[in-house]
Amino acid sequence: MNESSFSPIGCKSPLVSVIGAGNVGRTLAQRIAEHNLADVCLLDIVEGLPQGIALDLTEAGGLELHNRKISGTNDYADTADSDIIVITAGIARKPGMSREDLLKTNAKIVVEAAKKSIVHSPNAIFIVITNPLDVMTYLVWKATGLAHTRVFGMAGVLDSARLQAFIAMELGVSITDVSAMVLGGHGDLMLPLPRYCTVSGVPITELMEPATIERLTQRTRDGGAEIVKLLKTGSAYYAPASSACFMVESVLLNQSRLLPAAVYLQGEYGLNDIYLGVPCRLGCRGVEGILELPLTDEEKEALQVSATSVRENIELAIANIDI
């Protein structure tokens, strides 16, 4: 057989570029390939790291039975024509570092990643993962100049998945029968909504005492910290990567799934010019619509408090970097 027998037939596989080949980035790359969703380009600032991870994942391909190409690079040119760019690059808080220091450092990293990515993939959809999530998503939107429907952040899917797991563990039911909904900013002020959590359609308010629900929602708010404490170094990455993959799938397969994501608000929930976690539909064009759930006065107030904290951090970040 000569070489021309293998000449390309001109089809382009979907491509997802993941910026940051750390724990979340590399696990997401693995999930995307193993779910057979797209080719993946992993990019990191550390030389050799994304190349090594990509090679290792490629070598597993024959065993995991997928044909996805996984590449690693330090050069944004290699991310060209991505359908989706996922930004996980950043640093975690180090001892002695304030949240504000982290905010400034990660703001610089994500703005640079967004600006360099958009040059090579002007039609991409951006999914942001780096913390503090809602603020970073706002900065990526500003830095890319894209329509806000094409930029959104992952947090609500993860927070809801955690609550889903806790409800299943408490009731001894299958996790796949549980559906949970958490709104608000990704942080201590997130807003779990027990009234909208169900087990096979039955609201959990019919299945548990209020004190039990309060315990589970508090555990959800502390979900990230609980894992950090156990791991001692680093933070959660399996469930975060699964959550991001879920969103990638909804976009690539145009599933229009209804899920909570950090999206740009223009009057919804009484909020303007801010990214915050609310339920939306995700399809091939990005955010297809936002669902405004009826909230109690108490829930509305909690969402406002969460938004105020996000807004303060957006202002702080914008004052400190050149977008």
Ligand code: TXD
């Ligand atoms: O729900 C959510 N949104 C989150 C967010 C859930 C889990 C993790 N969350 C945040 O994602 C976390 O607080 C971090 O801000 C990011 C990434 O978490 P991860 O656990 O993957 O962090 P790592 O393992 O430290 O990886 C970060 C990688 C690392 O390989 C760095 O070398 C790289 O980012 N990095 C960069 N890559 C490209 N360009 C630049 N400038 C850069 N700086 C660091």
